Amino acid sequence: xxxxxxxxxxxxxxxxxxxxxxxxxxxxxxxxxxxxxxxxxxxxxxxxxxxxxxxxxxxxxxxxxxxxxxxxxxxxxxxxxxxxxxxxxxxxxxxxxxxxxxxxxxxxxxxxxxxxxxxxxxxxxxxxxxxxxxxxxxxxxxxxxxxxxxxx
Numbered sequence: 001x002x003x004x005x006x007x008x009x010x011x012x013x014x015x016x017x018x019x020x021x022x023x024x025x026x027x028x029x030x031x032x033x034x035x036x037x038x039x040x041x042x043x044x045x046x047x048x049x050x051x052x053x054x055x056x057x058x059x060x061x062x063x064x065x066x067x068x069x070x071x072x073x074x075x076x077x078x079x080x081x082x083x084x085x086x087x088x089x090x091x092x093x094x095x096x097x098x099x100x101x102x103x104x105x106x107x108x109x110x111x112x113x114x115x116x117x118x119x120x121x122x123x124x125x126x127x128x129x130x131x132x133x134x135x136x137x138x139x140x141x142x143x144x145x146x147x148x149x150x151x152x
Contacts, residue, residue, distance in 0.1 A: 003095035007056055009049030015060075023091050025072035028102045032084065037093040038063030061093030064100070075102045082107060 001022045006014045025031045043060045045051045065085040068078055078084065084107055086100035 001096040003092070004060055005094075006047050006060070009047065009056070011048070014047060020095070022097050023099050025070055025075075025099055027073045028075060029072040029090075030068050030075060030078060030084070030086070030100045030102060030105060031070035031072075032064060032066040032086065032088070032098050032100050033069050034064045034066040034093060034096060034098050035083075036065045037061050043094075059092030059094070061095075061098075062087050064088045064093035064098045066098070069097070072102075078102070078105065078107075 068082045084105045086105040088098040
């Protein structure tokens with residue numbers, strides 16, 4: 001699998017794509033093939049060394065959307081092949097495969113829906129987040145969030 005890491009602080013020029021072993025899900029975790037990831041200001045600050053806590057050899061990203069390809073023990077409510085979105089801080093989301101904690105996973109295709117576009121699902125969640133601002137901006141231009149459901 002490929003992933004993005006950094007070995008020095010700086011701008012985008014310090015990011016390196018490298019080959020790595022695929023992570024293995026532990027108890028309560030899902031292994032996800034990423035389709036979309038969130039690119040956030042906290043990730044930019046980590047690469048720049050501005051957050052003061054990220055060591056070099058850092059992994060990036062926390063938001064991901066994709067398809068479940070393996071389940072750890074004790075995972076219930078999800079199956080291989082499910083499309084999900086999750087926070088993936090343990091091994092980062094800037095990679096082809098990410099580990100998602102089972103408790104923080106949301107289905108992209110809840111019963112009775114056509115599903116949520118992965119690029120939309122990977123947006124940060126919560127008040128003040130990019131997702132909130134994006135939805136408000138879309139609404140100003142006449143686009144409703146439900147208009148984005150089912151599109152990739």
